[in-house]
Amino acid sequence: xxxxxxxxxxxxxxxxxxxxxxxxxxxxxxxxxxxxxxxxxxxxxxxxxxxxxxxxxxxxxxxxxxxxxxxxxxxxxxxxxxxxxxxxxxxxxxxxxxxxxxxxxxxxxxxxxxxxxxxxxxxxxxxxxxxxxxxxxxxxxxxxxxxxxxxxxxxxxxxxxxxxxxxxxxxxxxxxxxxxxxxxxxxxxxxxxxxxxxxxxxxxxxx
Numbered sequence: 001x002x003x004x005x006x007x008x009x010x011x012x013x014x015x016x017x018x019x020x021x022x023x024x025x026x027x028x029x030x031x032x033x034x035x036x037x038x039x040x041x042x043x044x045x046x047x048x049x050x051x052x053x054x055x056x057x058x059x060x061x062x063x064x065x066x067x068x069x070x071x072x073x074x075x076x077x078x079x080x081x082x083x084x085x086x087x088x089x090x091x092x093x094x095x096x097x098x099x100x101x102x103x104x105x106x107x108x109x110x111x112x113x114x115x116x117x118x119x120x121x122x123x124x125x126x127x128x129x130x131x132x133x134x135x136x137x138x139x140x141x142x143x144x145x146x147x148x149x150x151x152x153x154x155x156x157x158x159x160x161x162x163x164x165x166x167x168x169x170x171x172x173x174x175x176x177x178x179x180x181x182x183x184x185x186x187x188x189x190x191x192x193x194x195x196x197x198x199x200x201x202x203x204x205x206x207x
Contacts, residue, residue, distance in 0.1 A: 002103055002105065002106075003059050003105075004059075004105070005058075005059060005060050005061055005105075006058055006059070006060070007058065007059045008056075008057075008058055008059075009055070009056065009057060009058065009059050009073060010054075010055075010056045011029070011054065011055045011056075011073075012054050013032065013052055013054070013081070014029040014030065014031065014032070014052070014053055014054075014055060015029060015030055015031070015032055015050065015051070015052060015053075015084070015087050016028070016029055016047050016048060016049055016050065016051040016052075016053055017029060017030050017037060017049055017087055017120075017121040017178060018049060018121065018177075018178045018197070018199045019044075019045065019047050019048065019049070019199075020197065020199075021042060021043050021044060021045045021047075022045055025041055025042070025043060026039050026040060026041050026042065026072070027039075027040050027042055027044070027047055027078070028040070028119055028121070028178045029053060029055065030087065030119065030120055030121060034087065034088070034090050034120070034121075036117075036119070036120065037117075037118075037119030037120040037121065037178070037179075038070075038071055038072065038073060038119045039062065039070060039071070039072040039073070039119055039180075040055055040057070040072070040073045040076045040078060041057075041072055041073065041074050041075075041076055042076050042078050044078055046080075047078065047080060048083070048086075049086040049087060049199065050083060050084045050085050050086040050087060051080050051082070051083055051084070052080070052081050052082040052083070052084060053078050053079060053080050053081060054078075054079045054081055055073060055076055055077070055078050055079075056076070056077045057073040057074055057075045057076035057077065058073065058074050058075050059071060059072075059073060059074075060072050060073070060074045061105065062181055064181055064182065064183040065183040065184065065185050067183050067190055067191070068105075068107055069107065069180075069181025069182065069183050069192055070106075070107070070118045070119060070180065070181035070192075071105065071106055071118075071119070087121060089121045089122050089123040089176045090117070090120060090121065090122050090123070091122070091123050091124075091125075092117070092122045092123070092124055093124070093140055093142055094124050094126055094138065094139055094140045094141075094142040094144050094156060094157045094194070095113050095114075095142035095144055096113055096114040096115075096117070097109070097117070097122060097124060097144075097157050097179055097194050097196060098112050098116075098117065098118060098179055098192060098194050098195075099112045099113065099114045099115050099116040099117045099118070100112035100113065100114065100115070100116060101116065102116035102118075106118065107181075107191060107192060108191075108192065109191065109192040109193060109194050109195075110145070110189065110191040110192060110193060110194070111144075111145065117179055118179050118180075118181065118192075119178065119179060119180075120178070120179050121176065121177070121178055122176070122177065122178075122179055122196060123174060123175065123176045124138055124140065124157055124174070124175055124196070125138075125140055125172075125173070125174045125175075126138040126139045126140035126141070126156065126157075126172070126173070127139055127140070127170060127171065127172055127173075128156075128167050128168065128169050128170060128171045128172075128173055129154065129155050129156045129169060130148060130154045130155075130156070130169065131165065131167065131168065131169060132148055133164070134160060134161045134162075134163060134164060134165070135148065135158060135159065135160055135161065136159050136161060136165050136167060136173075136175075137154045137155065137156035137157065137158055137159065138156045138157050138159055138173060138175055139155050139156030139157070143155055144156055144157060144194050146158050146193050146194055147184050147186060147188075147189055147193055149184075149186075150184065150185060150186040151186060151188070156194075157175075157194045157195070157196060158182065158193055158194060158195045158196075159175050159177060159195075159196055159197075159198060160177075160195070160196070160197040160198065161198050161201075161204065162198055162199070162200055162201060163201075165204065167204070167206060171206055171207075172206070172207040173204060173205060173206050173207065174204075174205040174207070175196065175198065175203060175204055175205075176198065176199075176203040176204075177196035177197050177198040177199065177203055178196060178197050178199070179195070179196050180195055180196065180197050181195075182195035
């Protein structure tokens with residue numbers, strides 16, 4: 001993630017963590033050691049979590065609201081070389097989701113704490129603080145400052161669900177998803193909010 005935009009990249013033996021090709025035109029991959037992940041732009045809907053792939057392409061920066069949000073691989077050629085069990089998510093406290101800036105090319109999240117984990121498959125636990133459409137917010141006591149829409153302040157990690165969630169404010173949940181770039185259009189926010197996207201309903205556990 002330290003290479004400049006346009007740099008050619010060739011990655012071997014990475015693990016697919018999510019396939020959002022039908023909705024977002026991308027997949028996410030990570031190191032087998034779960035130490036780093038990255039977005040890969042592809043329309044290949046056949047790839048599944050756990051697939052081992054080789055990827056070639058060019059490194060770029062995904063821009064949202066006119067600002068850098070996360071690194072991505074464009075013009076990608078993805079070759080599946082093997083299949084394996086789906087990868088386990090890294091458990092994080094809500095305040096550590098996203099993390100701090102890694103370098104000028106790789107931003108973290110607003111008020112990010114700890115190591116940058118953009119693009120990684122993670123799991124958080126906490127209480128639902130807000131529900132709106134396909135989104136819920138989850139807080140474990142970290143009191144993460146977040147935003148819904150342009151001006152509505154919300155506490156907790158913003159979670160994009162695959163549809164309308166059947167949870168209520170106050171419910172205790174566990175959520176698995178990929179940490180993605182998400183910069184709102186609000187003039188008050190210029191960096192990523194704390195955001196993860198679920199892959200399917202099995203990623204949501206209600207306690």
